[in-house]
Amino acid sequence: MPLPPYNQERLTAICERFHVRRLAVFGSYLHREADAASDLDLLVEFAPGQAPGLGFVRLQSELEKLFGCRVDLHTPRSLSRYFRQQVLAEAQVLHAAA
Numbered sequence: 001m002p003l004p005p006y007n008q009e010r011l012t013a014i015c016e017r018f019h020v021r022r023l024a025v026f027g028s029y030l031h032r033e034a035d036a037a038s039d040l041d042l043l044v045e046f047a048p049g050q051a052p053g054l055g056f057v058r059l060q061s062e063l064e065k066l067f068g069c070r071v072d073l074h075t076p077r078s079l080s081r082y083f084r085q086q087v088l089a090e091a092q093v094l095h096a097a098a
Contacts, residue, residue, distance in 0.1 A: 001029070001033075003040075006067050011095055015095045021047045021048075023093070024091035025041065027040075027041030039071060041072050042074070043074050043087065044073055045076065046075075056073065059073065076088060
């Protein structure tokens with residue numbers, strides 16, 4: 001299953017509001033192995049000095065509304081060390097701050 005359709009301008013606005021430096025997709029949607037029960041795995045990196053706190057949950061909620069499916073949001077540090085390097089190498093960027 002391909003990545004759910006989304007509005008790029010709206011994604012950019014969400015990322016700017018939450019100080020997201022980089023947002024990338026990985027996992028089953030990247031490999032086109034997703035099905036109707038799959039969540040969308042997203043890797044998020046915040047701008048330096050921007051600790052989202054509870055904003056992390058709000059960001060996840062906004063992204064779920066945008067993509068119309070459940071989102072599993074990760075930071076590079078939250079990824080398992082067993083597959084972190086693979087995810088970082090193959091993740092497809094959806095948003096990168098200028």
